[in-house]
Amino acid sequence: MDMRNPTLLQFFHWYYPEGGQLWPEVADRAASLAETGISLVWLPPAYKGESGGYSVGYDSYDLFDLGEFEQKGSRATKYGDKEQLIAAIEALKAHGVGTLLDVVVNHKMGADEKERVLVNRANPDNREEISSEVIEADIWTRFTFPARGGQHSKFVWDYKCFNGVDHIENPDENGVFKIVNDYTGDGWNEQVDDELGNFDYLMGANIDFRNHAVTEELKYWARWVMNEVHCSGFRLDAVKHIPAWFYKEWIEHVQEVAEQPLFIVAEYWSFEVDKLMQYIDQVDGKTMLFDAPLHMNFHQASLQGADYDLSQIFNDTLVARDPWHAVTIVANHDTQPLQSLEAPVEAWFKPLAYALILLRENGVPTVFYPDLYGASYEDEGGDGGQYRIEMPVIPELDTLIRARRDYAHGVQTEWFDHPNCVAFARSGTEELPGCVVIMSNGDEGEKTLELGEGLANKRWHDLLGHREENVESDEHGNATFRCNGGSVSVWVLSE
Known part of the structure; x- marks a missing residue:
């Protein structure tokens, strides 16, 4: 793997077609990716999500099911089965291209059983306000993975592994609920983003890393998955909702057991560079972060045209403040049209943005699948209307990636x-x-x-x-x- 001018490719987007096509496509394109100058490929979450064969992967159900067990309505994931995943990673490796696996351990979804527990309501707009009223209710927090039957791991998740849910039954209510248990302590985790008072809770059954059995299981899973698929590193999802001390500990562990140093990048989606710097400090600089502030500058520049001051485009960005920890991007699966963080960079500006991340000496640049191969899809917008989106191939992009290798x-x-x-x-x-x-x-x-x-x-x-x-x-x-x-x-x- 040539890491002199490393270039990362996000090899998926939110609307990639289902039906098990992605892993075979990765294998088919491995040779051409190497020839173009891609050194690392970031794959989507490879394990079973709550929505089975339709899951993009961020609704984690079973981390140990890489498309191997008949769970949630299918054996394969949206992207293919375990054999195809391993074949894809091996094909990349044969051409000197590394693989990053996506790690989604903020929450679990799709529990197998309900449990009768005590909860307190939390104010969704300020989660630090936790009501003293105790409610007895049923919550979906017991994960037994019956179809897997204890293969790979015998760990059973129950309410003691979580600290919050957004849905209770008997009484039926939606909101943000703090689970009462003696295993994890009061309140939410510290060392998380302070948006909404405390952003520990995001969605689903929120994993509580104060439970030592949980942190040990997540370290064990990392060792297991590295042994199964031989990845080159990880992309860490939603870290602003996960206590920084956990990832510092987890990263130290995986680097210690890895045969080669791993490439690790985390998604802390904030446009405040001070928050990114604080996180890097909290984890002792052990992970890189995506440069969300630079992405926002690209978005604004593409909308404002000649009214945008190009000389200021690197102002208040991570790559300007701390180039050693910056992974630069022009687009990703969350910012693409109709997605939750929608802030697309207009097509006319993408060649300029890519030149700014690919040909300069600072930061590790990321290329987005639709910009290299194109994408078209339909979905509902925030206004309820149906939209058809065309994301065209950026004609200059292939040449710019090659230029990074050959001329930067x-x-x-x-x-x-x-x-x-x-x-x-x-x-x-x-x-x-x-x-x-x-x-x-x-x-x-x-x-x-x-x-x-x-x-x-x-x-x-x-x-x-x-x-x-x-x-x-x-x-x-x-x-x-x-x-x-x-x-x-x-x-x-x-x-």
Whole structure:
């Protein structure tokens, strides 16, 4: 796995078709991904969700069922069965591409049995307000996995493993309910996001990491799954709802038992870079985080066009503040149209955004499946209307990924000195070439750059083919580069 300029591909989206097509597609595309320059593939949750063969995977039911047991209406998951999953990961590995597994351990859904317990109501808008009134009710918190019958793990989850639910029966009521039990202590977990007072509770039966048996089972699962499928790392879901001390401990454990150092990135979806920095501090820097603030800047820039100040696009981002812990993105399954965090980057701006994450030296960039392969789907919008969404292939993307491998080398120099036209250059090294990247969100852009004596009397062409002219530098290494309006050009040395 070449990690000199690592590039991550999110190989799915929320509306990927069901029917077990994804794992075979991963295997089919393994060779071309390696050839393009992808070094890591992030797969969707590979275990059985509450909605079985229809589950995108974030409604975790059984972490030990990788499409092996007849549970929730099917043996396979939405993406295929266990054999196909292992074959896909092996195909990637054969071509030097690593795999990240998606870890969803904030909650469980689809319990097998109800339990009669005591609960308190919590105010959904301020979860710190927990009523003293005790209600006896039935809740769905007992997970026995009858079809698996104790294979891989004999652990049975019950109400002592959880601290909250959003639905009780007998009396029937929906809301946020704090489970009363002696195993986990009062109140919610600390070291979680402070939105809604305390954001420990998100959905389903909320796992309580204060139960030592639970944390040990989740460490055991990690050891088991690494042994079963030989992944290269993990993507951690919804960490702002999970106490940071748990993931610090869990990551230390998996890194200790792994044969090679694992690549780990967590999703802390906040646009406040201070919150991301606080989390990195709480876990002792043991995980990278997705740069949600940069994604929001891309979204805003794509909507505002020439009114957006491109020179400020890295302001208040994780990659600017802490480049060593930043995984940069242009889109993901939550931000795509009709999803919960919908904030799509308009198609015209995506080549600019991808150039900004793929060709610069800081951050590990992530490519989103629909931008590389396209996607179309239908769903209901927030207003109840039915919508058909087309996510087109971004034509420049394949070339930009290759350019990262082939030309994103050497010292970086920036010319972020104009609101509508910015540029940066990579100097190259003795062995590897560099590039000059220029983009505009307004009219045609032009910059005269001083590249230094080492690049005197050289000739460049636009790798993306947006500009047809050649550029020549003078005897001092000065050259004038252009790009089209609302576009980007990547200038590389001609032979």
